[in-house]
Amino acid sequence: MSADTVAVRRRARRRPDWAGLGLGLALTLVILVPMLVVITWSFSNVWRYPSILPQQMGLKFWQATLARADVWSALVTSLSLASVVTLLSTVICLPAAYAFARLKFWGRDVLFFSFLAGQAFPKFGLLVAIAAIFLQLNLISTFWGVVLIQLVGTLLFMIWIPVAAFQAVDRRMEEAARDAGAGPLRVFWSITLPQAAPTIFSAVLLSFVGTFYETEGAWLIGAPQIRTMPVLMITFINNQPVIQYGAVLSVLLWVPSLVALVFTRRVIGSSTFARGFGG
Amino acid sequence: MARLTLNALGKTFGTTTAVAAFSLDVKDGELVCLLGPSGSGKSTLLRMVGGFETPTSGEVLIDGEVVTRTPPERRPTAMVFQSHALWTHMNVFGNIAFGLRIRRLPKAEIASRVGRVLALVGLEGYGKRQTNQLSGGQQQRVAIARALVLEPKILLLDEPFASLDQHLRERLREEVRDIQHRLGITTLFVTHGQDEALSLADRIVVLKEGRAEQVGAPAEVYRSPATPFVAGFIGSMNRLPGSVEAGRFRHGALELPLEGVPDGPAELAVRPEHLVVRAAPGGGAASLRRLTDYGTHRIIDLETSEGARLKAQVADGADLPQGPGLQLEPTAWAVFRNDQVIARSPA
Numbered sequence: 001m002s003a004d005t006v007a008v009r010r011r012a013r014r015r016p017d018w019a020g021l022g023l024g025l026a027l028t029l030v031i032l033v034p035m036l037v038v039i040t041w042s043f044s045n046v047w048r049y050p051s052i053l054p055q056q057m058g059l060k061f062w063q064a065t066l067a068r069a070d071v072w073s074a075l076v077t078s079l080s081l082a083s084v085v086t087l088l089s090t091v092i093c094l095p096a097a098y099a100f101a102r103l104k105f106w107g108r109d110v111l112f113f114s115f116l117a118g119q120a121f122p123k124f125g126l127l128v129a130i131a132a133i134f135l136q137l138n139l140i141s142t143f144w145g146v147v148l149i150q151l152v153g154t155l156l157f158m159i160w161i162p163v164a165a166f167q168a169v170d171r172r173m174e175e176a177a178r179d180a181g182a183g184p185l186r187v188f189w190s191i192t193l194p195q196a197a198p199t200i201f202s203a204v205l206l207s208f209v210g211t212f213y214e215t216e217g218a219w220l221i222g223a224p225q226i227r228t229m230p231v232l233m234i235t236f237i238n239n240q241p242v243i244q245y246g247a248v249l250s251v252l253l254w255v256p257s258l259v260a261l262v263f264t265r266r267v268i269g270s271s272t273f274a275r276g277f278g279g
Numbered sequence: 280m281a282r283l284t285l286n287a288l289g290k291t292f293g294t295t296t297a298v299a300a301f302s303l304d305v306k307d308g309e310l311v312c313l314l315g316p317s318g319s320g321k322s323t324l325l326r327m328v329g330g331f332e333t334p335t336s337g338e339v340l341i342d343g344e345v346v347t348r349t350p351p352e353r354r355p356t357a358m359v360f361q362s363h364a365l366w367t368h369m370n371v372f373g374n375i376a377f378g379l380r381i382r383r384l385p386k387a388e389i390a391s392r393v394g395r396v397l398a399l400v401g402l403e404g405y406g407k408r409q410t411n412q413l414s415g416g417q418q419q420r421v422a423i424a425r426a427l428v429l430e431p432k433i434l435l436l437d438e439p440f441a442s443l444d445q446h447l448r449e450r451l452r453e454e455v456r457d458i459q460h461r462l463g464i465t466t467l468f469v470t471h472g473q474d475e476a477l478s479l480a481d482r483i484v485v486l487k488e489g490r491a492e493q494v495g496a497p498a499e500v501y502r503s504p505a506t507p508f509v510a511g512f513i514g515s516m517n518r519l520p521g522s523v524e525a526g527r528f529r530h531g532a533l534e535l536p537l538e539g540v541p542d543g544p545a546e547l548a549v550r551p552e553h554l555v556v557r558a559a560p561g562g563g564a565a566s567l568r569r570l571t572d573y574g575t576h577r578i579i580d581l582e583t584s585e586g587a588r589l590k591a592q593v594a595d596g597a598d599l600p601q602g603p604g605l606q607l608e609p610t611a612w613a614v615f616r617n618d619q620v621i622a623r624s625p626a
């Protein structure tokens with residue numbers, strides 16, 4: 001980002017920005033308030049109706065939750081699932097996205113839109129059909145079964161977003177690299193990928209967080225052996241009338257989002273990222 | 280040092296013919312300008328030489344070696360793009376060093392070669408700059424440096440200065456000419472600006488709809504345009520419709536003796552600086568409309584008795600009478616019929 005644009009933004013900020021203020025307020029109400037309530041619940045040892053504040057605050061339920069082996073194993077399961085799915089999705093989708101963006105091949109458009117079509121139908125019906133197939137393949141209730149189902153879920157944006165990113169790369173830049181002596185692979189690695197990187201990075205992040213929170217597929221294919229954090233949380237809420245367990249788990253579930261957000265901010269803040277936008 | 284030969288080179292996109300059977304020989308160290316209006320096939324021609332388009336017919340030879348199907352990375356050509364196409368995720372040094380790194384040159388040599396070429400384009404010490412911290416002219420200089428550092432046999436430039444302002448364009452043009460002279464590098468330069476072609480080229484190729492209308496030295500193309508298109512495209516040109524009768528071209532009261540030209544309709548082409556205007560006491564062929572002083576020269580707008588508009592360059596012009604009392608005398612001219620020259624003023 002150039003110094004000019006930053007200066008322009010600063011100047012714009014001096015006038016009261018009512019639309020921005022309103023939006024911020026709305027976001028606060030919709031996101032921040034529930035988050036605060038949940039956090040308060042997680043630190044409440046006793047909180048009975050009709051008191052506005054908890055009668056007793058403390059770490060009782062945090063200790064109880066973190067002492068449970070199933071919580072830790074679910075966390076490990078969720079993190080490994082999200083990592084493996086994201087990695088596989090990246091390896092599969094980036095070359096495919098490049099092919100869609102740059103190469104002309106038979107059936108390209110049909111294939112491209114089939115990714116969209118897959119998302120246009122009710123997901124649960126599709127999942128049940130897949131589950132039936134997985135049952136025959138002995139993939140039900142296995143780690144790789146869940147990986148497979150969640151991988152399908154990431155395909156849409158892991159292809160569509162990078163395709164847009166690759167198409168936005170100036171072809172003249174690629175040609176200039178060919179001209180300088182780089183073969184097609186080297187051009188992809190040294191020019192196209194770095195140019196598209198910021199956008200692709202956001203797709204990868206989305207894939208990781210999305211997989212971490214994915215529930216339907218994980219539950220339908222993974223149960224009862226594979227238990228992810230969201231699935232565990234649902235079980236807790238269904239089985240325990242104590243709100244605090246769910247609250248503690250919710251807060252735990254936010255961890256990857258917060259890590260992702262911090263990470264994005266660091267990358268976006270760095271100059272290399274801004275340069276990728278040509279800013 | 281290299282020779283470039285294009286042999287009946289052709290390119291069609293679907294039903295459009297971008298370039299049609301184009302042949303050209305560029306001598307070692309020569310700078311040839313491809314000049315033509317937008318869409319005349321200049322870029323396509325250049326891109327076929329660089330290896331970015333595959334010709335549909337004909338061949339490209341560099342030093343007698345056929346490279347028609349060689350991919351760009353294995354051609355001894357280097358291209359400068361109109362949009363400069365610098366890699367925004369690398370700094371200036373990185374942009375220029377990229378090709379040398381691919382060639383796996385030692386670090387020290389890369390640094391010294393990049394330094395030398397930066398000095399050549401007047402950007403010493405700019406290596407660490409990001410490309411977006413440079414002005415348009417500096418970016419285009421980096422693009423030129425990036426092409427030159429590879430020591431190509433053939434340098435290709437596709438309207439490199441089209442997006443710059445007039446002043447900067449003229450300066451960079453001179454610099455390119457200097458560098459090209461000093462390095463003696465065979466160069467193809469695409470432009471749609473006639474002044475650029477006239478000031479840069481050893482030879483100009485005037486393109487129209489994928490075909491060469493005329494190939495020649497700037498003076499030749501300027502003085503003796505082969506077709507009305509060339510006459511109209513290069514420099515300022517007056518065109519007067521008329522007819523040839525009994526060995527004389529006629530446009531109203533304006534007459535010119537021609538030799539050996541059959542009767543019929545014809546068009547006279549005269550440049551403003553080749554049209555002498557005098558007061559004719561007995562009434563003449565044209566009347567004065569307006570006088571514009573450009574500082575270095577003055578231009579008068581005239582209207583003939585037939586209603587045609589012309590421009591003429593005059594030394595003074597203040598002495599000319601208003602009204603229909605001007606006599607016209609072309610000193611250098613050409614007469615066209617059916618897009619062909621049928622008569623020319625004696626050299």
Ligand SMILES: Nc1ncnc2c1ncn2[C@@H]1O[C@H](COP(=O)(O)OP(=O)(O)O)[C@@H](O)[C@H]1O
Nearest residue numbers: 292295296297316317318319320321322323324
């Ligand atoms: N990739 C392409 N696909 C289809 N038509 C093209 C393509 N490139 C150029 N053309 C056509 O070829 C003709 C010549 O284009 P171009 O070489 O770019 O002209 P110039 O550089 O002289 O403006 C134009 O009619 C243009 O529309």
Ligand SMILES: [Mg+2]
Nearest residue numbers: 321322323438
């Ligand atoms: Mg062009």
